[in-house]
Amino acid sequence: MSLSGEYVEKLRSIDSYQVAVHKLMNRLNLKNYEADQLLYIQLTEHRLKTFDEEVLLIKIDEQDVRLKWAITYACRDVTRREYADRKKQENIKQSEVINLDRPDRLTEHDLNSILNLIPKLFKNHFTAQWCISVLEYGEIETRENFNMTKRQFSDKLYQVELYCKKHREKMVNMVLSKQQQDFLEEEATLRKFIETVEREDFRDEDFNELIEEHYEFIDDVIGCIPRLQQPKLLLEDFKTCSSIDKYKLVNRLYERLDELERKMIEQ
Template identity: 30%
Template sequence: MLEEQTIRDLLALPSFGRQASVLRRHLREPLEDASQDLVIELIEHRLKSWSDADVEDAITREMPELQWRITFARKDIERHEWHDERVEADKSEMLSLVIPPDPHSEQETSEAILRANSILHNRQSREWVASVLLHGKQQTMTDFNQTPRQFQAKLHKMVNFLSEHRKDIDK
């Protein structure tokens, strides 16, 4: 774990300030939040294997490897944030392809399931979509023995397939 003084020295680096500023712009968040996210990513991931003395030495000698680690820590944060945004967009897109159900209306949920079933021909896919609409992500992942990555891949496939074949049903 890095000492407090080492973290202060890290925060004072020009490259840290530049990367925090870039992160602030890309994620549209305050500079303080971007700096905090960046320092946490550095401590927990990119500098995890470095000792306090190694980091101090790299700061003092202005080692390019430290500058790269700061840059790639920023890119890691951006990648995670943008991935989360894509996942949420895929979820909302999937639900908007079938009639968007009101959580209080069982009729709308059943209509959405019937509409998806009219597009899908595979029994397992129909059951998976029904499970997502009725029970949500966690229960579907448990029922179908899926990892988060498998669930996201299946969700993406379903969104694409339903998008492509929706016009056939709307006719």
């Protein structure tokens, strides 16, 4: 969606927009113009994409409440995406520590981690033992132990490195700690709830179904929310509980996702 310069400035002057930009700057350590660009793109290409242009211009003029919520959600979209991208890059870096060509560059900690990882990565026992030998003893001793010529060693090394590149995602998952895996599972669950709430055709029944699917998880979330009017009803029948309790639960899901993503990026 393309807005005229006048309406771009009007959009950027809305208090919710300015607050969102500052949140992105603080959360993601961005400069003002970087945060502004990310937010603007997310808004115009995603959150406001379904708005009729004429209606959108009216909403900007009126600083409509629904528009302000779209800005808030867009800010969260950007934050989640940036956290996920940064975490993915970090995991890829970890997966790249397997360097059979220069094992001398590995720290002792990395070497021990990789030695434990190799039998899980390579199902072929011979290949796994060969990789371990290269990392522990180097090329010359490995060639002697496995009765290989220099050409055979080079060919095997090429095959192993090719396999690692093809299975990078598998390796990334393997280097994740148990805590990181738990974080990712919780993040996926939270996203399911939030994406359901943010749908334009959202129905309480859909939320009820998700609660049934993730009963223990939501029970735990509800247990952390103070001063609920009817916590049991909120868990058992979301549709009939009070709007205040609904709001508190949904708001807590957003807060929990924000907290989780901060933990993930800090690890």
